[in-house]
Each structure stands twice: as structure tokens, then as C-alpha cells.
Amino acid sequence: MGISYFNTLTRTVEPFQPLDTEGRRVSLYTCGPTVYNHAHIGNFRAYVFEDLLQRHLEFRGYAVNRVMNLTDVDDKTIRGCRAAGVPLAEFTQPFKKAFFEDLETLRIKKPQHFPEATAANHIERMITMISTLIERGHAYQAEDGSVYFRIRSFPTYGALAHLNLDELRPSGRVASDEYEKENIGDFALWKTWTEADGDVGWDSPWGRGRPGWHIECSAMATGILGPEIDIHCGGEDNIFPHHEAEIAQSECVTGRRFVRLWMHCKHLLVDNQKMSKSLGNFYTLRDLLGKGWTGREVRYVLLSVKYREPLNFTFDGLAAARTALHRLDEWSRRLDEGAGPSAEPLPEDLGLERFGAALDDDLNVSAALGAVFETIRETNKRLDAGTLSPGQIRSLANWRDSIHTVLRLEPEETPIPAEVQSLLDARAAARAAKNWAESDRLREAITALGWTVKDTKEGQKVSPAT
RNA sequence: GGCGGGGUAGCCAAGUGGUAAGGCCGGGCUCUGCAAAAGCCCCAUGCGUCGGUUCGAUUCCGUCCCCCGCCUCCA
Structure with missing residues (x-):
């Protein structure tokens, strides 16, 4: 039985079929952070989900080439650097560094590529793409100098989010000063420089300005991974407009199908409410570490619920994670103590294949963990009864090591002073x-x-x- | 208003047209100088509500009630 994942575009669970069927290579693009502050645990739910996806694919023998972009220019980063009175790059640098530290704390495998939106080669590519879009009639420069994508020119715009554009309700979030646009839904590809941008800006055929958020991802994704990508992930809130816009821009430039499989994870709630600073339930990873929780414990919590279900984060849940991990550790220790030097075949009734089978079923990690704990109970009984040979215990230890290449929940190694x-x-x-x-x-x-x-x-x- | 997700034991959470995984908490037992830990066992006649289909529904259909998300730059 092969791997199946849920595709946001078709809203069905589909057999996974990468572009490269023989070489078993998979290209994966994941939207990364905007580096204007420390990422919060809701952000990290998405990154842990993507990590699980990557590790599951690798567990099944695929070589994953992953890109995670860093958005280091946008309204918030510009506002931040101007408030701090420092250049943009100087403002974002510490947050980039902190982000990488946080990834390591959560045992998230480092993607091969971390493109930064402000890198010269990417800015150049964005400008090239925008030029192409204008040439082909998919974009136009408005009176304010900014360049917008003409959504009417891309008939399937809205397909990913399953939105009927004619029925959109105007929301208060649409800036009222964007009357220059042909259509309220047209989004910015190039934002012309304004006073508020300070010294942030790049020269372009349309004057000084900066790229829109969506074109950043399109340029970096197609630039590094090519015109067709196997999997593109993000949080559910990225579906519209961000990923919708990426599809429109990319496909209008390359003429190819941009992404074969779209995967999005649901939001994280805290105490059943959306995380917000005003509710006092807003946590960064660093907040939790400061309260004495470990990266592994946070990883367990973020990992243990299926990515397409809402995850309710609570401190009770964190405490339960700590105890559950302890059970895992005790079992692991028993295996190490009882294991002989060479592996021997295990009884088939342990059902060890259930772990991988659960993940193959659209990353059902809850079921996979359930299978692990059932194995723990069953093997503990046999260890108590002494019915496992040292060689069989070695095999179990090997199995444990293999599941940890996916889960990465093994204990911290703390040397005894x-x-x-x-x-x-x-x-x-x-x-x-x-x-x-x-x-x-x-x-x-x-x-x-x-x-x-x-x-x-x-x-x-x-x-x-x- | 449009689109979508969810309501399963005290808490978290899988799952199936045939009678409810797993984790935490709680109870019991074993082990034990003490302390602690650990292991094992037990713990939902019940799956938001009211109807319907069916031999049989938590699972399918419909009603209603809650909670949450997206609807133009929030993972």
C-alpha cells in the first residue's frame, strides 16, 4: 500500500505520485516565517507538520529537496526597522538567528534552502516575472505606480480556496485607498515606494519600490525547485489569497502546473481560543522554554494531533506529553539494557508495520503514536516475562531508532557530571x-x-x- | 451572506455500517530498607440534539444547538 495525502485543491485524499517516479525525488516548498519578531507556537505547528511530512517521505525512501523561504521585507519588517532606527537587514538578522535556533530546539530538520526575499538574485527574478506578466497582459501598473496582478486574466483564480469571486463579501481589511486597481481582488506584485518605506526599496522598471509578498514565494519556489513542484505546504490561512496568488503568478509565467499537491495544516488554538496577545494566551517557543518545558515536549504536543484537525494547546496537554515521553524513555532504556549485539527476527504478532501504515494514511500521526504505545505495552509484558531474546530486543531497538527518524522524540542526552x-x-x-x-x-x-x-x-x- | 473544519470518557485524541485505539488523570496489584520510580490490570452499553434509512448507526441522510477557521498580504 502506498502513501496517500489530502490535496487541498481537490479536497480528497489522493495516492501520492511525485513528478519523478523513478528517482524517488520529491520537491517541497514550505512558506517560512516573516522575520519581524519571534515565531509563536502556532507558527511552529505548521513547521512541525512539514517536518513530519518530510521525515515520513524519507522514511519511505524518498529524497526530499525542501525550500523554506524567509520573508524579510514587508510592512511589518519595515515598520519594525524604522521604529528601531536601524537598516532593514540589521533589524531582521536577530530574528532569523532566533528562528534557526527554535527550529533546532524543536528538532525540525533544516531544509536545504532558506532563500531570503531580499537576496539580489531573487529580487531580480521577481522583477523578471513581473515584466513577463505585464507583457502577457496579466498585470498592469496602476496610477499609484504599483503593479497589480489582473485576476480576471486567470480564470481559475479562486480554485484552491474554492471561492466564487463574484460572491465575495467586501471585508474591512481591504485598504480603501486601493481604488486605483481595476478589480478589488487584484493583488500587488510590486509596491511603489512611499514615505513610510524609508530607505527600503529596489530600483525596477516601474520605479523604486519593493515586491509584494506573493511574488516572493513564486520567484523563490520556481527559481530553486523549477516550474513544477511536488508539494507545497503552509498554514490553512495561507490558502487564500497567498497560495492562490502564487498559482496565478507562477502558471502565467511558466505555462506549467505549479504544484501537484497542496497540503495545509489547521490552526492551533490555545484553551480553545485563537491565540492572541489581548487574550493573554499568546506564546512563543521561548516563552514555553522559560517556563521549564523542553523543545521535545513542545514537539510532542505539536506533533501528536493530526495536521488536518484543529489542535488545542493547553498546559495540561504539555504535562501529559511529559509523562507520555517518560513512558517512551523507560521502554527505550529497557531495550538498550536488554539488547544483544545482533538482531534476530521478531514475532509477527507485534504489528510493527502499523506505525508506517498509519502515517501512509494522510499522516495519521495520532494512530501511529497509538500503535507505538500498544507496542510498548506488549513488549514490556514480554520483557517482564523474559520471552524476548537479546537478539529480538536488538531488533526492537532498531525499530525504535527507525521510528525516531520520523518522530524525533528520543530523549535528550545529558551527560552525568x-x-x-x-x-x-x-x-x-x-x-x-x-x-x-x-x-x-x-x-x-x-x-x-x-x-x-x-x-x-x-x-x-x-x-x-x- | 458564501465556503470549510469540529463536537467521542475528568482532560487530550484515533476510529469503524456490526457494537468504541492510544496518551494523561484516577483506582488496584506487583516490586520494594526508606523514598521514589517502573511494569501490569481496571476505567465510555457510550460517540452534541431530535428524527430517518437499515437486521443493525457513533459511523449514512435530514433537523436543530454549540465551538472554530477563511472570505484580499495572519502558520
């Missing part, structure tokens, strides 16, 4: 001599150093105090 280790050695000796008073004293000494020691059947076990 020498000071703690010497106390542990002394305590082991005291316990062997049944000197309980000394044992308790040493336990307290270890606790004072920030570690927790527990006495198990296999001896002392130490872990960092949480």
Missing part, C-alpha cells in the same frame, strides 16, 4: 554494605546538585531533576 558520578559510586558502595544512613545522605547530596536518583531493580538510576 563527574561529581555526580562519584557520589553515585560511593552510594552504590554504601548500599552494598546496607549502610542506609549513608545512602540517604548521598541521595540528598545528589539532589542538591540538581539530579534525582532512584533505586530500581537494575540498580541506581539518575536523571536531571525537572
Whole structure:
């Protein structure tokens, strides 16, 4: 059975069929952050979903070539740099750096390409694309100097979002000063320079200005991955207008089908409400780390719900994630302790294939995790009963390693400090001599150093105090 | 107004036209110098409401009630 994913365009789960059927290569474009502040956990839900997608494809033997763009020029970044009184690049740089750190914290695999919208070659490509669109009648320069895409020239505009453009309700978010446009729905390809832009701007055939948001992605996507892309992802709010616009621009330039498969993840809610600063339920990853939660725990929460379902983020959920991970860790430790050097075949009734099968079914990670925990319970029973050989335990450990190439939920490796280790050695000796008073004293000494020691059947076990 | 998603045990969350995965919490047992941990077992006659189709519905159809998202630069 092959892989199937839900396609936003067709609204059906379809068998996955990349352009390159023989080479097993997949091109993946994912909309990245606008670097005007620290990304919040809602943003990271999308990036974790995309990470799961990439790792699942790799688990199934595909080589994924992924692009994640960085939007480093737009209204917010310009506003930010002007408020800070620094050049644009200087303003966005720390947020770019922070973003990469956050990706690492969440164990998100780094895409091969991180194009920046302001890079000279990309700006150049955007200008070229806009010129082509104007030549072909898909775009026009309005009285205000800006260049707009003529949506009437692209009959399928609205197909991705399944919007009937004639029935659109005017919303308050449409800037009232955009009366120069032929159609209210025409979107900016090139925004002419205004006072508010300060020293941000590039020269173009249409005067000084800056690119619109949508053309950035079209230029970087087709520039790096070519005219046809296998998968394009983003948050559900990107469907319209952003991805709709990308399709229109790209296809009018290349004459090819821009994207074969569109995948979007649902929003994250906090306490069943949309995250917002005014509600006090707005969190960046850094906020959570500051509260003592780990990147792995946050990853678990963001990962554990199917991407097409709304995810309700709560601190109870984070606490549940911590305990669940602990169960995973204990099982993992038992495997390492019991594993022999060479693998032996496992009993077939463990159903290990269910993990991959669940993911093949439109990334049903909840079912996949359910299968993992069922395996944990079943193998724990057999470990208790001693019915697994060291070679079979090795096979289970290998299986565990393989699922972690997708889940990336393995424990943090925290080396035991020498000071703690010497106390542990002394305590082991005291316990062997049944000197309980000394044992308790040493336990307290270890606790004072920030570690927790527990006495198990296999001896002392130490872990960092949480 | 248009389009779409969701309501499953105390919490989170899979799933199926044939009688409810998994995680957390809770209870029990085992192990145990103490403390703790861990492992195992138990924990929804029920799947928002009211109807319909069916031998049989949580699953299909319709009604109604809630919650959430998009509708022109928010992941």
C-alpha cells in the first residue's frame, strides 16, 4: 500500500505520485516565517507538520529537496526597522538567528534552502516575472505606480480556496485607498515606494519600490525547485489569497502546473481560543522554554494531533506529553539494557508495520503514536516475562531508532557530571554494605546538585531533576 | 451572506455500517530498607440534539444547538 495525502485543491485524499517516479525525488516548498519578531507556537505547528511530512517521505525512501523561504521585507519588517532606527537587514538578522535556533530546539530538520526575499538574485527574478506578466497582459501598473496582478486574466483564480469571486463579501481589511486597481481582488506584485518605506526599496522598471509578498514565494519556489513542484505546504490561512496568488503568478509565467499537491495544516488554538496577545494566551517557543518545558515536549504536543484537525494547546496537554515521553524513555532504556549485539527476527504478532501504515494514511500521526504505545505495552509484558531474546530486543531497538527518524522524540542526552558520578559510586558502595544512613545522605547530596536518583531493580538510576 | 473544519470518557485524541485505539488523570496489584520510580490490570452499553434509512448507526441522510477557521498580504 502506498502513501496517500489530502490535496487541498481537490479536497480528497489522493495516492501520492511525485513528478519523478523513478528517482524517488520529491520537491517541497514550505512558506517560512516573516522575520519581524519571534515565531509563536502556532507558527511552529505548521513547521512541525512539514517536518513530519518530510521525515515520513524519507522514511519511505524518498529524497526530499525542501525550500523554506524567509520573508524579510514587508510592512511589518519595515515598520519594525524604522521604529528601531536601524537598516532593514540589521533589524531582521536577530530574528532569523532566533528562528534557526527554535527550529533546532524543536528538532525540525533544516531544509536545504532558506532563500531570503531580499537576496539580489531573487529580487531580480521577481522583477523578471513581473515584466513577463505585464507583457502577457496579466498585470498592469496602476496610477499609484504599483503593479497589480489582473485576476480576471486567470480564470481559475479562486480554485484552491474554492471561492466564487463574484460572491465575495467586501471585508474591512481591504485598504480603501486601493481604488486605483481595476478589480478589488487584484493583488500587488510590486509596491511603489512611499514615505513610510524609508530607505527600503529596489530600483525596477516601474520605479523604486519593493515586491509584494506573493511574488516572493513564486520567484523563490520556481527559481530553486523549477516550474513544477511536488508539494507545497503552509498554514490553512495561507490558502487564500497567498497560495492562490502564487498559482496565478507562477502558471502565467511558466505555462506549467505549479504544484501537484497542496497540503495545509489547521490552526492551533490555545484553551480553545485563537491565540492572541489581548487574550493573554499568546506564546512563543521561548516563552514555553522559560517556563521549564523542553523543545521535545513542545514537539510532542505539536506533533501528536493530526495536521488536518484543529489542535488545542493547553498546559495540561504539555504535562501529559511529559509523562507520555517518560513512558517512551523507560521502554527505550529497557531495550538498550536488554539488547544483544545482533538482531534476530521478531514475532509477527507485534504489528510493527502499523506505525508506517498509519502515517501512509494522510499522516495519521495520532494512530501511529497509538500503535507505538500498544507496542510498548506488549513488549514490556514480554520483557517482564523474559520471552524476548537479546537478539529480538536488538531488533526492537532498531525499530525504535527507525521510528525516531520520523518522530524525533528520543530523549535528550545529558551527560552525568563527574561529581555526580562519584557520589553515585560511593552510594552504590554504601548500599552494598546496607549502610542506609549513608545512602540517604548521598541521595540528598545528589539532589542538591540538581539530579534525582532512584533505586530500581537494575540498580541506581539518575536523571536531571525537572 | 458564501465556503470549510469540529463536537467521542475528568482532560487530550484515533476510529469503524456490526457494537468504541492510544496518551494523561484516577483506582488496584506487583516490586520494594526508606523514598521514589517502573511494569501490569481496571476505567465510555457510550460517540452534541431530535428524527430517518437499515437486521443493525457513533459511523449514512435530514433537523436543530454549540465551538472554530477563511472570505484580499495572519502558520
